[in-house]
Amino acid sequence: MCGIIGVTGRQDALRVLLEGLSRLEYRGYDSAGIVLQQAGGSGDLRVVKRAGKLGQLLRTVEGQPLPGRTGLGHTRWATHGAPSDRNAHPHTDPAGKVAVVHNGIIENYQSLRASLGERTFLSDTDTEVVAHLVADAYERHRAVSGQGDLLTAVLDVVARLDGAYSLCFIHADEPDVLVVAREESPLIVAQADGVGYCASDIPALIDHTQRVAALHDGQVARITPDRIDVFDHAGRPAQPHAYDITWDIAAAEKLGYRHFMLKEIHEQPQAVADTLLNRQREGEIVLDELRVDLDEFARLDKIFIVACGTSLHAGMLAKLAIEHWAGIPVEVEVASEFRYRDPILSEHTLVVAISQSGETIDTLAAVGHARDQRAKVAAITNVVGSSLARQADAVLYTHAGPEIGVAATKTFVTQIVGVELIALYLAQIRRALWPD
Numbered sequence: 510m511c512g513i514i515g516v517t518g519r520q521d522a523l524r525v526l527l528e529g530l531s532r533l534e535y536r537g538y539d540s541a542g543i544v545l546q547q548a549g550g551s552g553d554l555r556v557v558k559r560a561g562k563l564g565q566l567l568r569t570v571e572g573q574p575l576p577g578r579t580g581l582g583h584t585r586w587a588t589h590g591a592p593s594d595r596n597a598h599p600h601t602d603p604a605g606k607v608a609v610v611h612n613g614i615i616e617n618y619q620s621l622r623a624s625l626g627e628r629t630f631l632s633d634t635d636t637e638v639v640a641h642l643v644a645d646a647y648e649r650h651r652a653v654s655g656q657g658d659l660l661t662a663v664l665d666v667v668a669r670l671d672g673a674y675s676l677c678f679i680h681a682d683e684p685d686v687l688v689v690a691r692e693e694s695p696l697i698v699a700q701a702d703g704v705g706y707c708a709s710d711i712p713a714l715i716d717h718t719q720r721v722a723a724l725h726d727g728q729v730a731r732i733t734p735d736r737i738d739v740f741d742h743a744g745r746p747a748q749p750h751a752y753d754i755t756w757d758i759a760a761a762e763k764l765g766y767r768h769f770m771l772k773e774i775h776e777q778p779q780a781v782a783d784t785l786l787n788r789q790r791e792g793e794i795v796l797d798e799l800r801v802d803l804d805e806f807a808r809l810d811k812i813f814i815v816a817c818g819t820s821l822h823a824g825m826l827a828k829l830a831i832e833h834w835a836g837i838p839v840e841v842e843v844a845s846e847f848r849y850r851d852p853i854l855s856e857h858t859l860v861v862a863i864s865q866s867g868e869t870i871d872t873l874a875a876v877g878h879a880r881d882q883r884a885k886v887a888a889i890t891n892v893v894g895s896s897l898a899r900q901a902d903a904v905l906y907t908h909a910g911p912e913i914g915v916a917a918t919k920t921f922v923t924q925i926v927g928v929e930l931i932a933l934y935l936a937q938i939r940r941a942l943w944p945d
């Protein structure tokens with residue numbers, strides 16, 4: 510959902526990565542990181558990553574010798590695990606042989622993690638498990654044929670992934686090779702003047718080439734400094750969509766749309782799909798993040814929605830949905846007024862607080878007031894690890910990604926998806942919707 514840049518075959522790989530990341534900054538992000546394959550044969554991977562703005566990363570790499578011709582860079586918009594140094598990308602396997610950067614969501618990461626047995630994971634992300642799986646697949650291949658192969662390992666692993674992703678890998682034992690995979694998350698590849706590139710978005714490459722190829726869903730590519738081979742999910746040769754970039758940098762940031770708001774309107778279907786990912790299993794709605802005791806949900810007799818601005822409008826739709834599906838009375842309150850009157854709250858009251866950023870001060874104050882009165886609080890927010898997410902008993906994340914346009918578009922649509930999910934979930938628990 511945020512930014513990826515990869516390069517192979519340039520002495521100044523570090524500079525290319527950092528400049529590429531700064532070209533992707535307009536998208537918004539919460540942390541940034543890079544990995545470089547140390548020059549010359551089988552080498553270590555050097556990872557540097559920091560929560561916060563790119564400046565944090567720049568200060569950390571400054572003065573460090575980070576040679577290498579091949580590497581990956583990432584800006585993260587957290588979907589699994591708070592924004593922190595340890596959750597920032599790249600992630601590696603325990604031996605530090607494989608590094609991966611990822612945009613999107615691996616829907617089945619919990620079952621994949623479980624399939625690996627007892628191991629230490631260094632992050633809370635859905636991504637880290639992919640590095641472990643690829644490293645294992647690589648070693649299995651090495652045991653059978655005497656030599657590992659990153660492309661084969663990635664093909665093996667992506668066959669097991671559910672979700673939306675663009676993934677880029679390097680391996681310490683495969684100098685000057687990037688392997689990338691795409692499913693429902695943009696990824697372009699390019700080759701120019703003896704250098705191979707990959708990126709999530711055109712601005713990252715616009716200084717280096719005008720000719721790029723967009724991978725289609727299910728495609729995997731192996732990129733070296735002088736060639737790019739693209740395959741389908743079964744490893745058969747495949748064709749990406751090659752085209753010339755005719756935009757200048759300002760247009761490229763908007764992917765050719767006249768303004769960010771228009772671009773974000775066009776991103777709505779993807780944002781809705783991402784928010785719905787993993788929410789339904791065997792005909793039942795599953796909201797894993799809603800950690801409130803199911804009995805408590807069953808005993809609710811009143812719901813307040815607290816929100817401001819656009820989120821308040823999502824709250825009005827929440828009232829319709831919850832009263833209709835779950836049959837629980839709902840009041841919608843402007844968050845800034847909530848604490849100045851005397852709402853009647855008890856432990857059987859649920860307060861649903863909606864805030865895109867999770868930092869809306871009036872909504873946070875309303876949540877504080879509700880908690881003082883022993884009410885349960887569920888949050889709907891787009892920002893993992895935000896103050897609202899931390900203060901609530903339960904949280905449902907919308908996965909709209911960052912929004913640059915001032916008027917809410919995809920973040921609002923995904924809030925509506927969020928409130929409908931909560932309404933259906935409550936109906937399911939209370940058996941209001943389906944007969945026994």
Ligand code: GLU
Nearest residue numbers: 510585586588589612613
């Ligand atoms: N799901 C991954 C994470 O939370 C990637 C997020 C992104 O697209 O930046 O770390």
